[in-house]
Amino acid sequence: MDEIYERLNGVFRDVFDDESITVNEDTTADDIEDWDSLNHITLIDAVESEFGVRFTMGEVSGMKNVGEMANIIKERM
Amino acid sequence: MANFYPFDSAEIMKKQRSLKRALLSDGSKRIEKKIAVLGGSTTNGIVDMLELFLLYYGIKAEFYQCEYAQYWQDAMFGAELREFQPDFVFIHTTSRNISAFPEMSMSKEEVDGLLKNQLEHFTVMWDKLREDLSCPVIQNNMEMPYWRLLGNKDCADFHGRVNFVTRLNGGFYDYAAAHSDFYIHDINYLSASLGLEKFSDPLYWNMYKYAVAVPFFPDFAFSLAKIFASLLGKNKKVLALDLDNTLWGGVVGDDGVENLALGQEVPLGQAYCEFQSYIKAQKQLGVLLTVCSKNDRENAIAGLEHPDGVLRPDDFTVIKANWDPKSLNIQQTAKELDLLPESIVFVDDNPAERAIVGDMGIETPPMDGIENYIKTLDKGGYFEVTNFSADDLRRVEMYKQNAERAAAQSSFKDYGEYLDFLEMKAVIEDFSPINLARVTQLTNKSNQFNLTTKRYSPAEMEKVYKSENYIRLCGRLTDKYGDNGIVSVVIGEKQGDVLDIQLWLMSCRVLKREMEFAMLDVLVQKAREQGITKLVGHYYPTPKNSMVKDLYMDFGFTKTEEDGEGNTRWELSIDPYENRTSHIEIN
Numbered sequence: 212m213d214e215i216y217e218r219l220n221g222v223f224r225d226v227f228d229d230e231s232i233t234v235n236e237d238t239t240a241d242d243i244e245d246w247d248s249l250n251h252i253t254l255i256d257a258v259e260s261e262f263g264v265r266f267t268m269g270e271v272s273g274m275k276n277v278g279e280m281a282n283i284i285k286e287r288m
Numbered sequence: 289m290a291n292f293y294p295f296d297s298a299e300i301m302k303k304q305r306s307l308k309r310a311l312l313s314d315g316s317k318r319i320e321k322k323i324a325v326l327g328g329s330t331t332n333g334i335v336d337m338l339e340l341f342l343l344y345y346g347i348k349a350e351f352y353q354c355e356y357a358q359y360w361q362d363a364m365f366g367a368e369l370r371e372f373q374p375d376f377v378f379i380h381t382t383s384r385n386i387s388a389f390p391e392m393s394m395s396k397e398e399v400d401g402l403l404k405n406q407l408e409h410f411t412v413m414w415d416k417l418r419e420d421l422s423c424p425v426i427q428n429n430m431e432m433p434y435w436r437l438l439g440n441k442d443c444a445d446f447h448g449r450v451n452f453v454t455r456l457n458g459g460f461y462d463y464a465a466a467h468s469d470f471y472i473h474d475i476n477y478l479s480a481s482l483g484l485e486k487f488s489d490p491l492y493w494n495m496y497k498y499a500v501a502v503p504f505f506p507d508f509a510f511s512l513a514k515i516f517a518s519l520l521g522k523n524k525k526v527l528a529l530d531l532d533n534t535l536w537g538g539v540v541g542d543d544g545v546e547n548l549a550l551g552q553e554v555p556l557g558q559a560y561c562e563f564q565s566y567i568k569a570q571k572q573l574g575v576l577l578t579v580c581s582k583n584d585r586e587n588a589i590a591g592l593e594h595p596d597g598v599l600r601p602d603d604f605t606v607i608k609a610n611w612d613p614k615s616l617n618i619q620q621t622a623k624e625l626d627l628l629p630e631s632i633v634f635v636d637d638n639p640a641e642r643a644i645v646g647d648m649g650i651e652t653p654p655m656d657g658i659e660n661y662i663k664t665l666d667k668g669g670y671f672e673v674t675n676f677s678a679d680d681l682r683r684v685e686m687y688k689q690n691a692e693r694a695a696a697q698s699s700f701k702d703y704g705e706y707l708d709f710l711e712m713k714a715v716i717e718d719f720s721p722i723n724l725a726r727v728t729q730l731t732n733k734s735n736q737f738n739l740t741t742k743r744y745s746p747a748e749m750e751k752v753y754k755s756e757n758y759i760r761l762c763g764r765l766t767d768k769y770g771d772n773g774i775v776s777v778v779i780g781e782k783q784g785d786v787l788d789i790q791l792w793l794m795s796c797r798v799l800k801r802e803m804e805f806a807m808l809d810v811l812v813q814k815a816r817e818q819g820i821t822k823l824v825g826h827y828y829p830t831p832k833n834s835m836v837k838d839l840y841m842d843f844g845f846t847k848t849e850e851d852g853e854g855n856t857r858w859e860l861s862i863d864p865y866e867n868r869t870s871h872i873e874i875n
Contacts, residue, residue: 225302225306226302227305228309249336252333252496252498252502253302253304256503257298257302259503260301260503261302268491268494271495272495
């Protein structure tokens, strides 16, 4: 799981162009200034590319925080 | 930043922010343009990506986007769009925007009526945009529908959606053929090339109202950016080709001509033949072919004379086959052709050579595996065609004639004698419907001999052409070796008894031929006929036009202003004026 978070950190830092970002299971869009609906789409795409997974519509709609995202990734890998 | 293509789409999607930041801070000067994007689906992410790709092409865009899916209303009535005064309009519609498809119960006549309605929805909008905005319109065609009610029959039966979309696209192309300044962005081909199923993945539509799948935004933006780049004169002009393992398999100096892989007998030879055919076809677009090979010249020529080869030695404008560094040969090739090195695409199978030449800021597409050569060059889009003129067809021939002139030059005792020997004749006249396309094309791609580097869209040029307020000249130069075509354009705006010269450019292939003086003589004559007493000229420096920094001084103008950036203003009183041309017969 630690490895997933480490890779997620890399993706978040690239997408938001901010090297200071560190995410944990409780991180939500409220915690990152530029995480708006437009960047959310880029983020989902970048996470999918990083882990070689595809989220279903239901999963994308239902994700409440980074922890839920990481759990889905873990199930798929 | 050479070699954007081929790129890693996922990497670009992820790092788009830092890539944009790096491009914006690289210190390069960019053309600034205003682009209105009118979407039938979400456009934000696509516009972000388009911005990035345009930056790469040297274009800094300011964008206007309509409210979600309001493309038609905005095009027809939007006040904000009109205030924005775009240089380009891009209409991002897809087959998601087809409001009605045929029903099985419909007759042929009913379907034809439906098609007419769908097409008119667009043509009315295009007409309105052209009338109100006078700027180029770029329009997506329709990608194939995501599902087919009739299966295979869907393409052939008039009830089928595939059939309907195909016919609608045909209507788009008819409009494009009949109207200048209207360009199709071929998403039908793009989606086929990328895979329609993934391209139209409904998840992105249902989640975000994106009609194009998000992972394909870089491919989409690249495809679209090529049209802008071409319209703004960013196309390449030359393919500089290596020989061994690039145009044939094997090394001609070691293996001998008879042992090269080239010809229909073996698979490898076939592949090289196909590639040679592809390269030869580029000549039809006016792309210049040159050789840049480490070889003894006689071996190079022997290889090019291979009986099963498609390319012949005389297909090449310049042949550099020697043992000098390729970077040097590329520089000399550019010099001999009077072109900038960056207008060359370097084609070589050897990554080490590519790295050295690439360091000069030249595109060096990765030629890895003969089976990929055509794809790599073709998708790179270095020679994207937007407007095609008769002069393009003749360009290769003209550069050849230039080489013959250069050979003749060395046998004269002075330069004037050489110019007389050329028996030059110039036709310098106002623009006409016949030459307007060429004038516009030349205007938008001339960089070096260009005093103001002012660009005109075809619609803007049309306005200048129809206005009484301008004196316009375009000059054609012929000589004993052939017709150079239209090589110089001047536009001056009449301001009382002053003529303000807003555009003065000339093709570099007629440098040092006295043609600029011929243009000046005729300009002065026309100006005096219209009561002008003074000419005002401007020079605006760019990284490419330093050769004409002193042109107005050479013309006898007096400098009246200069600002901190080197922009200068010049004046010439034309009463009296003595003609300057002595080696060209002007008609």
